[in-house]
Amino acid sequence: MDAVQLAALLSSKLCHDLVGPVGAASNGLDLIEDGDSVATQVEALALARSSIGEAVRRLKFFRLAFGAESPMTTPAEARRLSEGPCRSGRPRAGGRSRP
Numbered sequence: 785m786d787a788v789q790l791a792a793l794l795s796s797k798l799c800h801d802l803v804g805p806v807g808a809a810s811n812g813l814d815l816i817e818d819g820d821s822v823a824t825q826v827e828a829l830a831l832a833r834s835s836i837g838e839a840v841r842r843l844k845f846f847r848l849a850f851g852a853e854s855p856m857t858t859p860a861e862a863r864r865l866s867e868g869p870c871r872s873g874r875p876r877a878g879g880r881s882r883p
Contacts, residue, residue, distance in 0.1 A: 793823045794850060798846055798850075800844060801842055801846075802839055802843070805835040805836070805838040805839040806835070807841065808831060808832075808834075809831075809832045809835035809836045809839065810816075811831070812829065812830075812831035812832030812835060813827045813828070813832055814827060814828075815827075815828030815831070816832070839843075840882050844865050845865050845866065848862060848865045848866070849866075850883035
């Protein structure tokens with residue numbers, strides 16, 4: 785595999801892992817606009833906030849895993865970031881998924 789193929793696969797993976805939370809945040813914002821009750825709008829805002837938080841966690845992890853992370857990153861911070869993608873209970877090291 786050459787560098788261009790590797791970059792293409794990595795880019796595809798990053799986009800795939802970000803489209804879910806970004807799409808959910810967008811849906812939450814749509815629900816806020818269309819919400820006919822305050823309760824619906826509050827729920828939609830919580831969905832948007834949660835989804836944006838997940839996207840930020842994933843981006844920070846990707847920067848640590850695949851980028852040139854700051855030399856100021858402590859081992860504790862690296863561990864916290866590496867646990868971020870597993871918050872939903874789905875991804876696991878080695879590519880295996882939990883039930």
